[in-house]
Amino acid sequence: MSQNRAGLHRRRFLIGAAGVGGAAALGLDGTASAADPAAADAVPALATVGAVTVTSADQQYPDLVRALNARYVAKPESVRMVDAPSQVAPIVQEAVKGNKRLTIRSGGHCLEDFVYNSSTQIVLDMSKMNSVYYYSQLNAVAVEAGARLLDVYEKLYSCYGITIPGGICYSVGVGGHVAGGGWGMLVRRNGLVVDHLYAVEVVTVAADGSVKTVIATREATDPNRDLWWAHTGGGGGTFGVVTRYFFRSPDATGTDPKGLLPKPPAEVLFSAVSWAWSDLTQDEFTRLIQNYASWHVTNIGANSPTRFLTSFLLLNHRSNGQIGLVTQVDATAPDARKLLDDYLAYMSAGITTDAGALTQPMGEMSAMPQFAEPRRMPWLQATRFSSTTNPLLNDPTLRAEYKSAYMKATFPKAQADALYKHLTRTDIDNPKINIQLTPYGGRVNALSDTDTACAHRGAAFKMLWSVLWNDPAEDAKYIAWTRESYAETYADTGGVPVPNAVTDGCYVNYPDADLNDPAYNKSAVPWHDLYFKGNYAKLQQVKKKYDPRDFFRHTQSVRLPAA
Known part of the structure; x- marks a missing residue:
């Protein structure tokens, strides 16, 4: 053979x-x-x-x-x-x-x-x-x-x-x-x-x-x-x-x-809409992000009937021209279309202009004008589409910087103001600058912070700073923008989203070496507690048991416990 x-x-x-x-x-x-x-x-x-x-x-x-x-x-x-x-x-x-x-x-x-x-x-x-x-x-x-x-x-x-x-x-x-x-x-x-x-x-x-x-x-x-x-x-x-x-x-x-494993929805409703930056005042921008935050805080429950809806708010830099909202709903859920329509209406509340088609690429997502009106399609077709719309994944010149945060509540005014300020800065002109608000809650909330090593079960949504560019000569400029916007958003807690009533630390799969550096993490919370909170001590004991030589290590690997 x-x-x-x-x-x-x-x-x-x-x-x-x-x-x-x-x-x-x-x-x-x-x-x-x-x-x-x-x-x-x-x-x-x-x-x-x-x-x-x-x-x-x-x-x-x-x-x-x-x-x-x-x-x-x-x-x-x-x-x-x-x-x-x-x-x-x-x-x-x-x-x-x-x-x-x-x-x-x-x-x-x-x-x-x-x-x-x-x-x-x-x-x-x-x-x-x-x-x-x-x-x-x-x-x-x-x-x-x-x-x-x-x-x-x-x-x-x-x-x-x-x-x-x-x-x-x-x-x-x-x-x-x-x-x-x-x-x-x-x-x-x-x-x-x-x-x-x-x-x-x-x-x-x-x-x-x-x-x-x-x-x-x-x-x-x-x-x-x-x-x-x-x-x-x-x-x-x-x-x-x-x-x-x-x-x-x-x-x-x-x-x-x-x-042995969950059956996904047989079909989903898929929607992609946007708001033009030129149509949004600062108050409307703030209302938009607070709409997203408050919906997820309100609907955090493990058995909430809204758990069949997943939505991403894509806060692009003003140079992109649009802010996007991509939403998927299990079409087999009770009143699925009403769930989607109610959500889209909630997101648009307080915004004087109607949402339109998503016609601009947004970070790692392509334009999706065909979904301005929700479409029903088989789950695997939707999954292939959403998985492969990213034109940057095959770009060998892609350069990037990332940061993350878990959120438990709506945005304090200072955080909302900082997001608006940095997304509308005129010294930056990069349509691929993107801060994504992404969902949590629902069945995530069914387990406790200690049932698994994931220690952020109480978060309602999370955030990803995703800053993309192609020219090595621009590294310093875009890394600086990422650091400055992140630090000012969380200025009240030392430049990072410390676990408290509003924020809940960072996502380990979006690693950020700046969290180790006191020049950028000015809080009293070390990097490992931002990722693991109270689970870190147990992770250290597992490390000691299975890797006592610290053979497997990197900048943010779990450290061996002190002798």
């Missing part, structure tokens, strides 16, 4: 296979040693390319040493491409033995330089380790860490009619997305992706330098349950190398894969 035909056969097998034999090779403690890599595979590898080493002598090297954000390029000794879980542990063992600085890539969307930086010696690239299949030993759906989100959605839905409520962007890899507590268009309807995580397979490094592969589940009796918990919001690249996630909803019954 040729390699291509064999690889195709393997992929077909994995989608529908029961995953026979693999878990039986694991020890009773749920671990496998690096000396027995087959034990970590858990699915017969009928044909793989195998672990491949790429160095600077190879033509493809320049393509494999850069992040999505062109600001981050590394010069590692090698890039190790893997396409099966069993290939990971030997590479980790080699790096430990050689005292080599190893970093991990799944999809390449890390917003900081955690993977690609000057200290990186080996990049472990798992982007080709991307299979999705039913795994009978855990009665769960296995997703390898390099799988891209849209591929996961298409496989799960096409084969089983189910999904995980993960992110929007099609090319995000699940490796870091899940570990940080990923969310997406179904967040209010079905919660966070980690709310459906049953188990995680992690390659770890012990104090003596030995490497093991551990499968940790959410079962109360599992001695490794703390490692599962750490991967439900503790962030990526900090406890070990995730090779696979296993998904099964807590309320799932039976062994048919079709019943």
Whole structure:
């Protein structure tokens, strides 16, 4: 059998296979040693390319040493491409033995330089380790860490009619997305992706330098349950190398894969509207953002009938010409069209001009004039559309800076004034400057801050500063705008959104190294408490147990506890 035909056969097998034999090779403690890599595979590898080493002598090297954000390029000794879980542990063992600085890539969307930086010696690239299949030993759906989100959605839905409520962007890899507590268009309807995580397979490094592969589940009796918990919001690249996630909803019954995870809406209503900047006074701008905030604060409840609606308010710089609102509603929910119409009316209250078509690209979204009047379409079609409208994801010159905040209440006047001031500054002319208001609440609110490592269950919505440009000569200008607008918005709390009655910290999957720097974080709240709040001490204990050598580390990885 040729390699291509064999690889195709393997992929077909994995989608529908029961995953026979693999878990039986694991020890009773749920671990496998690096000396027995087959034990970590858990699915017969009928044909793989195998672990491949790429160095600077190879033509493809320049393509494999850069992040999505062109600001981050590394010069590692090698890039190790893997396409099966069993290939990971030997590479980790080699790096430990050689005292080599190893970093991990799944999809390449890390917003900081955690993977690609000057200290990186080996990049472990798992982007080709991307299979999705039913795994009978855990009665769960296995997703390898390099799988891209849209591929996961298409496989799960096409084969089983189910999904995980993960992110929007099609090319995000699940490796870091899940570990940080990923969310997406179904967040209010079905919660966070980690709310459906049953188990995680992690390659770890012990104090003596030995490497093991551990499968940790959410079962109360599992001695490794703390490692599962750490991967439900503790962030990526900090406890070990995730090779696979296993998904099964807590309320799932039976062994048919079709019943193990949520069914997405059969159809959705999709809407995209905008308001012209030229038509908005400062008072109307403030009313618009307060409308969004107050709706989400009011409708935060886990069982709210509004949980079937997800909406994004895109606050572009004035040079864009428009502010956008993109909304999706489960069309099968009770009174779905009324829910959407009522929401759009609520958002327009106090605005003297009517909303029109969204005709300008907005940050990572394309223009969507065809949705000025809501359209009904199958869920997978809508998901493909919203996932792939981003024209920048394939732009090799893309440069960016990001910041985040969780919000628990409406905007104080000082915050609203600061947002308006910086989005209308005339010394900046960049239509790709964008502050996104995105939803939380609904089923996210069904769990407590300690049930998983995600510590922001009480937030109503969150914010993402997304500043994009192409010319390296403009780095300083746009980084400065991002820092200045963020610092002034949260000036009353030291330049960052500290956990209090209004704000609730930051999202670990939008990492921001400035939070470590007292020049930018002038609050008394350290970076790790902005991300993890009261869960940080427990995360440190997990770090001590599974990575006592601090082998897996980056600028914002969980630190070992003080001796």
